[in-house]
Amino acid sequence: MLAFILKRLGQSILVMLAVAFISFMMFRYVGDPVASMVSQEATIADQELLRDRLGLNDPFYEQFFRFLGNAVQGQFGISYRLQTPVADLILSRLPATIELAFTSSAIALILGIVLGVFTALNPKNWASAAIMAFSLVGVSLPTFLIGIGLIYIFAVELQWLPSFGRGQVVNLGFWTTGFLTESGIRSIILPAITLSLFQMTLIMRLVRAEMLEVLRQDYIKFARARGLSKRAINFGHALKNTLVPVITITGLQLGSVIAFAIITETVFQWPGVGSLFINSVAVVDVPVMSAYLMFIAFVFVVINLIVDILYYIVDPRLRIGGPARGN
Numbered sequence: 480m481l482a483f484i485l486k487r488l489g490q491s492i493l494v495m496l497a498v499a500f501i502s503f504m505m506f507r508y509v510g511d512p513v514a515s516m517v518s519q520e521a522t523i524a525d526q527e528l529l530r531d532r533l534g535l536n537d538p539f540y541e542q543f544f545r546f547l548g549n550a551v552q553g554q555f556g557i558s559y560r561l562q563t564p565v566a567d568l569i570l571s572r573l574p575a576t577i578e579l580a581f582t583s584s585a586i587a588l589i590l591g592i593v594l595g596v597f598t599a600l601n602p603k604n605w606a607s608a609a610i611m612a613f614s615l616v617g618v619s620l621p622t623f624l625i626g627i628g629l630i631y632i633f634a635v636e637l638q639w640l641p642s643f644g645r646g647q648v649v650n651l652g653f654w655t656t657g658f659l660t661e662s663g664i665r666s667i668i669l670p671a672i673t674l675s676l677f678q679m680t681l682i683m684r685l686v687r688a689e690m691l692e693v694l695r696q697d698y699i700k701f702a703r704a705r706g707l708s709k710r711a712i713n714f715g716h717a718l719k720n721t722l723v724p725v726i727t728i729t730g731l732q733l734g735s736v737i738a739f740a741i742i743t744e745t746v747f748q749w750p751g752v753g754s755l756f757i758n759s760v761a762v763v764d765v766p767v768m769s770a771y772l773m774f775i776a777f778v779f780v781v782i783n784l785i786v787d788i789l790y791y792i793v794d795p796r797l798r799i800g801g802p803a804r805g806n
Contacts (some may be wrong), residue, residue: 483787483788484680484784484788487784487787488784488789489673491781491784493535494776494780495773495776495777495780496547496771497716497806498773498776499546499547499550499773500543501770501772502768502769502773502776503542503543503546503547503769505633520605523744526720529592531672532603533559539800545805548767550773551592554566554567555569555766555767555773555788556766557766558764558766558767559762559763559767560758560759560762560767561729561764562765565766565767565770566770568580568755569752569755569767569770569771569774571655572608572642572750572751572752572754572755573751573752574641574654574655574656575655575657575750575751575752576720576737576740576744576749576753577737577750578657578658578667579626579667579670579671579674579736579740579743579744579749579751580674580733580736580737580740581733582667582671582675583670583671583673583674583675583678583736584665584729584736585673585677586671586733587675587676587678587681587682587729587732588678589683590675590679590683590731591678591679591680591681591682591685591765592612592682592683592686592725593684594679594683594686594711595682595683595685595687595690596686596687596690596718597610598610598611598683598687599690599691600690600713601688602691610683614680614684616676616680617680617681618677618678619663619681620672622673622677622743622746622747623742623743623746624749625673625747626669626670626673626674626742626743627740627746628653629630629644629669629672629673630669630746630747633669634669635729638699639663639664639801640666640668640669641662641666641669642669643747643748643749644666644748644749644750644768645657645663645666645750646660646662646663646664646665646666646667647662647663648660648663649658649663651753651777653775668742668745669747670744670748670749671748673743673747674729674736674743676731679776681728681732682725682728682729682732684695685721685724685725686721686725689720689721689724689725690717690718690721693717693720693721694717697715699712715751719752723790726789726790727786727790728787728788729791730782730783731782731783731786733782734775734778734779734782734783735776737752737775737789738775738778739777740753741753741756741757745757752771752774755771756768756771757765768777782802
């Protein structure tokens with residue numbers, strides 16, 4: 480187990496180094512941040528002075544190793560646009576993105592498993608057919624269209640829920656949360672549902688397909704022949720053996736939600752990391768863009784490491800067979 484984790488950590492470090500290099504190359508040589516920072520009256524000499532102060536005239540290797548060393552310490556420089564440390568900007572917006580991502584993933588996981596099991600155990604039921612037909616909405620419609628539709632129905636017409644913002648939040652010192660206020664809870668409902676619909680559909684269809692396949696296996700037939708109850712067979716044996724692919728999809732989707740919640744955050748004006756990145760792209764705020772890419776890569780690396788470990792724990796074949804998945 481220890482060797483397995485150490486090997487995965489080594490691979491994760493290599494991935495982060497590659498992402499750091501790509502991040503540096505992409506954003507250091509795309510656009511001119513100085514042009515967006517100075518006024519139109521600034522002279523060429525003023526621009527060169529600012530470029531020297533930011534270290535943009537230093538050799539490539541000096542800039543990269545300085546960037547890498549600062550990134551290891553969690554320092555990504557000062558935002559060109561806001562003149563604030565980038566780490567502080569990301570940390571101030573991170574709670575909003577994390578709460579939205581975990582809420583939507585929890586909704587998707589719970590409903591996806593429940594609906595997937597129901598449609599697998601009742602494949603010819605009219606309710607199962609209706610659920611499968613409705614699931615096409617989550618696959619077919621783009622996220623922004625779902626969000627706008629929910630806003631129109633529940634915020635504009637029914638006026639049950641707010642259409643934008645995070646609501647009132649409580650500052651706990653190290654974290655700001657909206658779960659402790661009524662307006663915060665009401666504000667997260669629509670964006671969380673919008674973000675969870677695609678994940679829920681994916682998990683539901685995966686659980687249904689895997690469970691139907693498992694129910695055809697010989698050991699399930701043998702369990703029925705032994706006289707085990709349907710509950711024991713369906714949930715003690717069949718459902719348990721569908722968990723491995725579900726763990727993978729859920730883990731990867733959680734990373735995707737954190738990384739690509741930009742559209743949902745934009746539609747609902749959610750003050751998260753994604754909206755910070757969009758605003759930074761508009762003004763070529765290089766430190767923020769680089770830090771965002773590094774942050775997303777770190778999220779994916781950590782989640783993939785957790786998924787691999789869960790694979791190792793859940794699937795006994797990986798422990799008995801020796802080499803782990805991907806070896």
